Amino acid sequence: MPSLKDLKTRISSVQSTRRITSAMKMVAAAKLKRAQEAAEAARPYAERMERMLGSLAAGVSTDSAPKLLAGTGDDQTHLIVVMSSDRGLCGGFNGSIIRAVKKRIDQLTSQGKTVKLIATGRKGVSLLRREHRDKLVHGFEELVKPYPAFDQADAVVDKIVTMFEAGEFDVCTLYYNKFISALTQEVTPLQLIPFASATEAEGDEEASDLGGAQYEFEPDEEAILKALLPKNLSVQVFRSMLESFASEQGARMTAMDNATRNAGDMINSLSITYNRARQAMITKELIEIISGAEAL
Known part of the structure; x- marks a missing residue:
């Protein structure tokens, strides 16, 4: 499984991509109105x-x-x-x-x-x-x-x-x-x-x-x-x-609208994976602390 740092980097990268595709969608929509009229x-x-x-x-x-x-x-x-x-x-x-x-x-x-x-x-x-x-x-x-x-x-x-x-x-x-x-x-x-x-x-x-x-x-x-x-x-x-x-x-x-929605779905999926991995790591640390305390 990827590390928390890798997941966080991937989420940040997809968020940047989503901002770009969203901006390109708005630019294309603005040009489309004029182009369609012409x-x-x-x-x-x-x-x-x-x-x-x-x-x-x-x-x-x-x-x-x-x-x-x-x-x-x-x-x-x-x-x-x-x-x-x-x-x-x-x-x-x-x-x-x-x-x-x-x-x-x-x-x-x-x-x-x-x-x-x-x-x-x-x-x-x-x-x-x-x-x-x-x-x-x-x-x-x-x-x-x-x-x-x-x-x-x-x-x-x-x-x-x-x-x-x-x-x-x-x-x-x-x-x-x-x-x-x-x-x-x-x-x-x-x-x-x-x-x-x-x-x-x-x-x-x-x-x-x-x-x-x-x-x-x-x-x-x-x-x-x-x-x-x-x-x-x-x-x-x-x-x-x-x-x-x-x-x-x-x-x-x-195309950019589809890409923006796909990026949003990927961010949601990666966020769930990140939260699960983070929760598993916290649980593991708590178990190690409790086990150490019981051993004393």
């Missing part, structure tokens, strides 16, 4: 822009469509962009998205496809570098600091567009954690290039911004799409950053 505010704008571009794309022929819409005409090389965090202690936030990405990599490689990776966040860069160093073409560390900003999304988009114009990939898919609640985050894939409207894929006719009416465009649809498609990339990447940041804070708040 993520929820960005959703309607990003969804409406995606729907509008989907409606415009429906009236454009494949021959005259911009390259970001039509793609390269092939799907041999896939670029996967992974949104992770720069810091840990956030439960399964990073693990869940890395598992989803690894599963997708295995699917594509089994089909004979070439996979390239771009990771944002120090944790994602580190985890992917261990097993897929040859596929990781670029990593953005400490990008979302202190909060997501649109120019940070532009930096990621510039890298993606540069690679696409150089013919380095055919299809680009973004993986991020969508914020559902402080307890729930959903790993979400989003195809960026070539542009694919989610509403079009679902066949939701009521979601069309054109509503079946006839419009005349000035300039024409091709020119509008050519101007808006790069902006849409920035909007969607920025939205994913906001969603990912809110998910990170929610996951960290939940």
Whole structure:
């Protein structure tokens, strides 16, 4: 059995850990409110822009469509962009998205496809570098600091567009954690290039911004799409950053709350063990004193 000094040291150490986890929980809770509001505010704008571009794309022929819409005409090389965090202690936030990405990599490689990776966040860069160093073409560390900003999304988009114009990939898919609640985050894939409207894929006719009416465009649809498609990339990447940041804070708040409660349970258990050991030692000393007195 550990000595009283060892138990006391352990209790003191766990108490210090509980103070740290409690403080981290409060910091994450404070950041979560702001992050959640930003993520929820960005959703309607990003969804409406995606729907509008989907409606415009429906009236454009494949021959005259911009390259970001039509793609390269092939799907041999896939670029996967992974949104992770720069810091840990956030439960399964990073693990869940890395598992989803690894599963997708295995699917594509089994089909004979070439996979390239771009990771944002120090944790994602580190985890992917261990097993897929040859596929990781670029990593953005400490990008979302202190909060997501649109120019940070532009930096990621510039890298993606540069690679696409150089013919380095055919299809680009973004993986991020969508914020559902402080307890729930959903790993979400989003195809960026070539542009694919989610509403079009679902066949939701009521979601069309054109509503079946006839419009005349000035300039024409091709020119509008050519101007808006790069902006849409920035909007969607920025939205994913906001969603990912809110998910990170929610996951960290939940993880630190669990850690604080577990530390409290451990302190209670150690305190009981300490008191029992102390009581046993006192009883032993009393027995030795009484035995000595009787011997005289």
